[in-house]
Amino acid sequence: MAADEDLMDALVRTTFRVMAVLTRAGAAHDLSLTQLRVLGILRDRRPRMTELAAFLGLDKSTMSGLVERAERRGLMVRGRSPEDRRAVDVALTEQGRELFDKVRRDVVAELAPFVGRLDEAQQCDLTRLLDVLTAADRAGVEFASEP
Amino acid sequence: MAADEDLMDALVRTTFRVMAVLTRAGAAHDLSLTQLRVLGILRDRRPRMTELAAFLGLDKSTMSGLVERAERRGLMVRGRSPEDRRAVDVALTEQGRELFDKVRRDVVAELAPFVGRLDEAQQCDLTRLLDVLTAADRAGVEFASEP
DNA sequence: TATTGTTATACTCTATAACTATA
DNA sequence: TATAGTTATAGAGTATAACAATA
Numbered sequence: 001m002a003a004d005e006d007l008m009d010a011l012v013r014t015t016f017r018v019m020a021v022l023t024r025a026g027a028a029h030d031l032s033l034t035q036l037r038v039l040g041i042l043r044d045r046r047p048r049m050t051e052l053a054a055f056l057g058l059d060k061s062t063m064s065g066l067v068e069r070a071e072r073r074g075l076m077v078r079g080r081s082p083e084d085r086r087a088v089d090v091a092l093t094e095q096g097r098e099l100f101d102k103v104r105r106d107v108v109a110e111l112a113p114f115v116g117r118l119d120e121a122q123q124c125d126l127t128r129l130l131d132v133l134t135a136a137d138r139a140g141v142e143f144a145s146e147p
Numbered sequence: 148m149a150a151d152e153d154l155m156d157a158l159v160r161t162t163f164r165v166m167a168v169l170t171r172a173g174a175a176h177d178l179s180l181t182q183l184r185v186l187g188i189l190r191d192r193r194p195r196m197t198e199l200a201a202f203l204g205l206d207k208s209t210m211s212g213l214v215e216r217a218e219r220r221g222l223m224v225r226g227r228s229p230e231d232r233r234a235v236d237v238a239l240t241e242q243g244r245e246l247f248d249k250v251r252r253d254v255v256a257e258l259a260p261f262v263g264r265l266d267e268a269q270q271c272d273l274t275r276l277l278d279v280l281t282a283a284d285r286a287g288v289e290f291a292s293e294p
Numbered sequence: 295t296a297t298t299g300t301t302a303t304a305c306t307c308t309a310t311a312a313c314t315a316t317a
Numbered sequence: 318t319a320t321a322g323t324t325a326t327a328g329a330g331t332a333t334a335a336c337a338a339t340a
Contacts, residue, residue: 003270004262008255010277011262015165016184017281018158020204032329037163049299057167062331064300069329086298086339108155114280115151115158123150126276129269130157133261134164179306179331196322209308211323216306233316233321297340307330317320 017114025106029099034058035070039100042076042092049078049088075099165258172253176246181205182217186247189223189239196225196235222246 019033026036034056041047041055053063067090070076075096081087092100118126166180173183181203188194188202200210214237217223222243228234239247265273 003267003274004259005255007262007265007270007274007277008258010274010281011161011165011258012169012254013281014158014277015162015169018162019166022159022162024204034330050297057171058330059332060299061301061333065330068300081298084298084340088299107159108152111155111158112151115154117279117282118154118276120150122276122279123154125272126280127150127154127157129265129273129276130154130161132264132269133273134157134160135264181307197320205307206309207322208310208324212307215323228321231317231321235322295340298338299336300338301336302334304333305331308328310327311325313322313324315321315323317318 018111021107021110025103025110028106029103031099031103035066035075036100036103038066038070039075039092039096039103042090043097043100046089046091048081049090052090070096164261168254168257172250172257175253176250178246178250182213182222183247183250185213185217186222186239186243186250189237190244190247193236193238195228196237199237217243 022036023033026033031039037056038052041052047055049063049067050060052067053060056063058066067076067078071078074093077091077093078088079091081089115123169183170180173180178186184203185199188199194202196210196214197207199214200207203210205213214223214225218225221240224238224240225235226238228236262270
């Protein structure tokens with residue numbers, strides 16, 4: 001098989017592996033993968049519902065439900081935008097931030113055995129290669145927060 | 148930040164990126180990410196319901212529903228195991244195999260622009276590093292099929 | 295008129311609990 | 318008694334369509 005298809009297989013394999021870690025770490029705190037991701041996005045942003053939906057590739061009605069449930073749990077708050085009274089801004093609560101940080105620590109701990117199979121130089125190489133791969137999509141974003 | 152946490156962020160970012168591609172390619176044919184993955188697993192295996200559930204980290208009742216819906220669409224078939232009459236073997240139909248191959252081609256096409264940002268040597272490096280990362284989990288498995 | 299967001303509806307995904315059939 | 322699988326139930330995630338409020 002060609003080098004590029006070998007790489008794609010490796011990428012898909014890695015994706016399912018990391019997904020499993022994120023899903024489990026989230027589920028331990030009753031967070032779906034999507035909700036965990038929303039928390040990550042809100043860590044340093046205060047987007048509108050529509051922006052958030054576009055960011056995640058979800059319908060706005062889906063966002064309403066996701067945010068509604070998270071708000072009911074005290075993890076996020078919604079507020080009418082001052083500029084445009086149609087719009088709704090979403091923000092993390094302190095409780096939401098704490099929960100995200102906790103889950104993030106779990107994720108780091110669960111990924112450590114995998115990452116630990118590489119020495120420091122290999123880790124830097126891999127990081128750099130993955131950064132190139134996702135370059136067009138990154139614009140100062142971090143953990144779980146790219147569009 | 149430490150090299151290993153930079154790497155974890157890159158891994159999570161890449162995971163969401165690849166997930167988006169898989170989700171969209173599957174959705175274009177009314178396949179959830181999970182169902183797409185099941186098709187991939189069945190491509191070269193004929194597991195029991197319980198094996199499949201353990202493989203995916205899902206409850207057996209969840210598997211029943213997933214396979215039931217796929218069977219109704221003609222993508223898979225279930226059959227009592229000859230050895231153990233409690234057990235049920237799951238297999239891909241020809242239609243299921245064709246659908247998976249079609250989606251796989253779409254995924255390859257959608258990942259190509261990303262993978263194309265790397266030259267051949269970099270692609271080989273990245274593949275090798277990812278293989279090390281997921282080494283313990285691979286045992287002759289391929290696309291979308293690891294536990 | 296167009297945009298922002300919510301609600302109603304329907305279906306899939308998921309787990310828990312209770313069940314049947316087989317070992 | 319233990320294991321394999323299904324079914325019933327309930328809740329979350331998702332999209333489509335219809336709607337209200339604002340621009």
